[in-house]
Structures are given as structure tokens and as C-alpha cells.
Amino acid sequence: MSTEVETPDAGPAGEEPRGAGTPRVDAAQYGLAAVLLVVGAYTVYDAIQLEVGFADPVGPRVFPLVIGAGLAVTSILLAVATARGSRPEPEAGEDVDVTTPADWPTVLKLVGVILLTVATVSWLGWALAGAILFAGSAWALGSRTVIRDVLVGLVLAVASWYGFVVGLGIPLTPGVLDGIL
Amino acid sequence: MDNLGLLADGLAAALTPMNLLYAAVGVLLGTFVGVLPGIGPAMAIALLLPVTFGLEPTQAFIMFAGLYYGGMYGGSTTSILLNTPGESASVMTALEGNLMARAGRGAQALATAAVGSFVAGTIGTLLVAMFAPALADVAVEIGAPSYFALMVLALVMTATVLGASPLRGLMSLFVGLTIGLVGLDLNTGQPRLTFGVTQLVDRLDIVVVAVGIFALGEALWVAAHLRRKPARVVPVGQPWLGRADLKRSWKPWLRGTAYGFPFGALPAGGAELPTFLSFVTERSLAKRGVAKRRADAKDEFGRGAIEGVAGPEAANNASAAGMLVPMLALGLPVTATASVMLSALQGYGIQPGPQLMTEHADMVWTLLASLLIGNLLLLVLNLPLAPLWARLLRIPRPQLYAGILFFACLGAYATNLDPFDIALLLVFGLLGMAMRRFGLPVLPLILGVILGPLMETKLREALTISGGDPAILWSEPLAIAIYAVLALVLLTRPLLSRWRSRTESRIVAEAEDPEDAETVTEGSAR
Numbered sequence: 001m002s003t004e005v006e007t008p009d010a011g012p013a014g015e016e017p018r019g020a021g022t023p024r025v026d027a028a029q030y031g032l033a034a035v036l037l038v039v040g041a042y043t044v045y046d047a048i049q050l051e052v053g054f055a056d057p058v059g060p061r062v063f064p065l066v067i068g069a070g071l072a073v074t075s076i077l078l079a080v081a082t083a084r085g086s087r088p089e090p091e092a093g094e095d096v097d098v099t100t101p102a103d104w105p106t107v108l109k110l111v112g113v114i115l116l117t118v119a120t121v122s123w124l125g126w127a128l129a130g131a132i133l134f135a136g137s138a139w140a141l142g143s144r145t146v147i148r149d150v151l152v153g154l155v156l157a158v159a160s161w162y163g164f165v166v167g168l169g170i171p172l173t174p175g176v177l178d179g180i181l
Numbered sequence: 182m183d184n185l186g187l188l189a190d191g192l193a194a195a196l197t198p199m200n201l202l203y204a205a206v207g208v209l210l211g212t213f214v215g216v217l218p219g220i221g222p223a224m225a226i227a228l229l230l231p232v233t234f235g236l237e238p239t240q241a242f243i244m245f246a247g248l249y250y251g252g253m254y255g256g257s258t259t260s261i262l263l264n265t266p267g268e269s270a271s272v273m274t275a276l277e278g279n280l281m282a283r284a285g286r287g288a289q290a291l292a293t294a295a296v297g298s299f300v301a302g303t304i305g306t307l308l309v310a311m312f313a314p315a316l317a318d319v320a321v322e323i324g325a326p327s328y329f330a331l332m333v334l335a336l337v338m339t340a341t342v343l344g345a346s347p348l349r350g351l352m353s354l355f356v357g358l359t360i361g362l363v364g365l366d367l368n369t370g371q372p373r374l375t376f377g378v379t380q381l382v383d384r385l386d387i388v389v390v391a392v393g394i395f396a397l398g399e400a401l402w403v404a405a406h407l408r409r410k411p412a413r414v415v416p417v418g419q420p421w422l423g424r425a426d427l428k429r430s431w432k433p434w435l436r437g438t439a440y441g442f443p444f445g446a447l448p449a450g451g452a453e454l455p456t457f458l459s460f461v462t463e464r465s466l467a468k469r470g471v472a473k474r475r476a477d478a479k480d481e482f483g484r485g486a487i488e489g490v491a492g493p494e495a496a497n498n499a500s501a502a503g504m505l506v507p508m509l510a511l512g513l514p515v516t517a518t519a520s521v522m523l524s525a526l527q528g529y530g531i532q533p534g535p536q537l538m539t540e541h542a543d544m545v546w547t548l549l550a551s552l553l554i555g556n557l558l559l560l561v562l563n564l565p566l567a568p569l570w571a572r573l574l575r576i577p578r579p580q581l582y583a584g585i586l587f588f589a590c591l592g593a594y595a596t597n598l599d600p601f602d603i604a605l606l607l608v609f610g611l612l613g614m615a616m617r618r619f620g621l622p623v624l625p626l627i628l629g630v631i632l633g634p635l636m637e638t639k640l641r642e643a644l645t646i647s648g649g650d651p652a653i654l655w656s657e658p659l660a661i662a663i664y665a666v667l668a669l670v671l672l673t674r675p676l677l678s679r680w681r682s683r684t685e686s687r688i689v690a691e692a693e694d695p696e697d698a699e700t701v702t703e704g705s706a707r
Binding site: 032036047058060070071074075078081086089091093098102104106115130134138153167168169171 | 218231232234235236345346348349351352355356358359362366368369371373374399400401402403404405406407408577578579580582583584586587590591594595598600601603604606607610611614615617618619620621633636637640641644645647648649
């Protein structure tokens, strides 16, 4: 029982090759390195566009130039390390089972629910958008007690709306419920 | 003993009924959120930051103090009852603590953790009250070059010394520094990395970044790898300590405190190393003590020794107090939790730094006094409530993580009442998830976000004085000393980490069944 949680992430992040079955190279790391290389390069490009003032010997450029270059260099180093078989050590946790492959449908559903909140919160108001957010996330994560989740979400959202508006003086939007709440 | 007088004033300020209420609410909320599986202290504070938006700074800090110690304590409850530590600092507590719980001594494990946290927290807070003002007095005199060096030290050490991979630590640091660049350049007023988006010109709100990386990132990462069979919770009764347990606990508490506090105050010290050292010390002392009495007797380590909970828990809490020294005296956060608290300070328009102790002295002393009060409340409230907290561990996971998502979005939305911030939160949440997937440590990133702008200011300040001559950066003796320390640490790092991982894997292997010992290696204790 207890060893279950110890073994999955047992590999050191270092250079030791894994046993048979797992590919030697973590190809996704090339993707990470590429993305960060682009970010670093853009940071450098963005810095070059800036104008340097007179009285300021350092100017706004130096810092972003150094950071962008640093990010680019570490990205390249990561790509090299990846090719040599360096593997990441995914973060373990109480509810995390890193032995299973990533469950992308669940993550995409959650992203969708949050985007829905972004799109509707101004119009629906927090009390409704928050309830939908809670119920939708619970559903995405595998809960099938929809009615209970909606009720819990409504209670949470309405209570937090009152807590913020009345208790803390932060005017969260009432949205369509303006006048009712 | 001027400091004690000031602390007494702080106590007087903190002891109004209203403030006590804030402290109690903070302790309860902190414990509540800290107990929830998958939520560490940093995430707990990040999630609860919005609650303090509407409060006066003093009250907000009183609440913080409660949240902070409450969150720490909640985390240890989780690791004792679940044996799956939510954060690296609880790994050592979980080892013997869970063995105790399974042997039916969970109540004693929780009690020694609670009382040990109280002892260590109280001693630690008093030490902060003694050291922080003295350090701040010195620090006000520190010139921009040395201050810059200090920040370089904190960042580089956090990125390279902690964690398994220095390369990944540095990557994380550079990503954080890049995030810190977004917004108007302070000197010339030119936008940097804003892509023409007006909401980005005003610099990124640190609450959104922190909640995104800590809370949403963690929730999404868990969602991608949700454990289908939840971990087993060991049932527990009312915590209490018998005379024998108390006698075995008090020395480990004090030794743990002695380890924890100095490490907490050091850049890249944190709680991981002192809890580990405390565990090793208690184990070898137990071995020696047993051998003295009877040569063939075996100590209790590996079967649930109370010393193995008392020592590391005290070390953990003492280091949590120790980190307040650089935070209050220098404005340098050295842990994730400290950086989140510091960002809260900035939210009130208070510039962290050596001048904090002089310009906002009454607030700092009220904070320290509240820490003492929060610590006491923690003990009073939480010992009786422990069985209730333990039931929180059974909360169904879909609803738990839906709740985290809910509060993360609420926090982001409440910062500016602009849906754009929720979208931004999602971006940082996805970044946080990617970091967990690729083993990039979170701490260097968040420190980079907070210290980056500060570093640039100091660098430009220094070079303006020298007219652009970079030699000024190593013109002060203190700056040279700091760079020397940095070089020394970087040179000895490989030796240190090898010794640690070897000892650590041996301990973990011994704590497990012998036949599983082979499979446990370096990274297992994360």
C-alpha cells in the first residue's frame, strides 16, 4: 500500500537511463525547449525595440536582454540534455498518480469550463457563473451527482458573492440577478 | 530589551476583540484549507489572499499570521493520516507519523506535531522579534550593489541548490523573470512584452500569477493524473500526549527548532533540509540511547517513533518562522509562502525592504504579536478539532478540486473585477501544470516574478551612480563577500546533494518493507 506512492516517481531527474519499456528520450521536452526558446527570442526582440533614454546608463533594454538570452540558453541546454536522456521528475502529490498517462479530455473540459466563465461572468454575474463553474468542474472531474453539485455551487457562489460585496466591500457583478441578490 | 517592549505594544494592538476574531478566523480557515489534500501552505495563502483585499493592512496581517501557521499545521495532519505528503517539508513527518497512525497512535502523532509546532513557532517568532530589527538596522545601510548581490544570491541559490535539477531550476527562474518584465518600464515608461494589451501595461497582478501557478496549476495537474483509488485515511481520535510521550518529545522539539530556524532564514534554506537533518539526528540518538541500555534492543524508528514526528515537525515550523527574518528585514522572500505574503504586502502599496521595519514598525510588531497569538489559538482550537479535520480528508475529489477551481477564479476575478484576469489565470494555470509535468520547480519562478523588478531597480540605481561603470557592482566588501559565498555554495553543491540523496533514499528504503527497498531511489521523497 505505502510503496505504491513511493515507486512511481522513483527515477532521478539525472542521466540514468530507465529500464526497458519507457522510451529513453522524453520527446515532449523538445516542445518545452522550443516554446521557451521562442519566448526568450521574443523577449530579446522586444527589448531591441525599446528606446534608451539619456540620463539612464542601463536603460530599459539590458535587463530583458539578459533574461531573454538566459531563457534561450537554458532552452538549448535542455534540448541537449533531453537528447542525452535527461528525464523530468514529474511532481507527485497526495492525489497524483504519475504512473497513469495524462488524462487530456478532463483537462480540456476544465479549460472549457473556465473559458465559459471568462465569457459569461460579466453578463451572468458571479453568483450564477460561479455556480456553473463549480458544477461544471465537478462534472468534468467525474462527479455524476449533478443536482447536488449545482446546489452546492449555488450556495458557494451566492455566499461568496454576499461575503465579498457585503463583508469585504468588493463589488462583484450581480449580473442578471441585479436587484434579486 | 527594547524589542520586547515593542512586541508588548504589538500584543496590545493585536489583542482587541475584533483582531482576535480575525486571528481565529485566519487559524480556522488556514487549517481548513491546509488539511485539504493537495493543498500546501503556499497554495492555501494564495487562495485566501482575496479574502484580505477588503481589510485594513493590520487586520489583513493578523489574519495572515493565522492562515500561515494554520496552513502549516493542516499540512502535517494530512501527511500523518494519509502518508502522502503534500509538500517536501512534510516528507519526514509522514514517514514515522503515518507508521504511528497505523499502529493506533495517530492521536499521539497529531498531538506531538501540534504541540511541537506551537513550541517551535513560539520560540521562532521570539527569535524573529530579536533578530529582524537588528538585521534591518544593518540592512538600511546596505548600498544598491550589495542589495543587488543579495538578490542574485537568493535567486541563484533557490534555482540551483534546491530541487533535483539545476538546469530546470534556472529555466524556471528565467521564466519568472520574464513574467516580471511585463508592463511599463519604471524609468522610461515604455511598455515591455505587453503585446499592445492594455491590461498588461499595468504589470501582472501577483495574486493572479501566484494563484494560477500554485492553485490552478496544481488542480489541472491533479486532474490529468487523478489517483483513481484514493489513499487510505487512518481514523484518529482525540489527540493527547501522555507523560511518557511528552518526555520523549520535548528534546526533539527543541533540537528541531534549533535546526529549523537558521535554515529558514537562509536563502534556499527552506524546511526540507532541516526536517531531514532533524529526522537523522533523532534516529541516530534513538539508536544510541537504546544500545546503551541493551545491546540487542531495537529502537522504534521504522515502526512509528514519536521522536521522528516531534523533531521534523518542530523543524518545519521553526523554519517557517525563520523565513520571516529575511522577509521582514530585507524584503527578500526565501520560500514560496514568504513570496506570496510579500506579494500581499505589495498589494497594500507597501514596498518590502529594510525600510519596512522603520516605516511600518507598528504593523510589523502587530504581525509578530499576531503570530504568537495565532500559534496559541492553533493549539487551543485544533487539538479538540482534530477528528473533525481528519474527516475533511475524505472529501470527494471531484468536488474538492472543483472547489479549488472555484476559489481560484473568484480570487483572480476579485483583483480587478475584470474577466480578463480569469483568462490570465488560466494561462498561468496551464503554465503551472506544464511545470509540474516537466519537473520545473515552482519556487524559482515565483521569486523571479517578485524579485525581478526589484533587482532591475537596484541595478539601474547602482549604475546611475557610477555613470554606467559595471565595476560598481563589486565595489562594496559586502557584495564581494556575497558573491564569494555564492561561488562556494555552487562549487560544493554536487557533494552536498549526493550525500543527502544517498542518506535520504536509505531512510525511505528502511521505512518501507525490505523487499521494496530496491525500487526506492533518489527522487522518491518528493
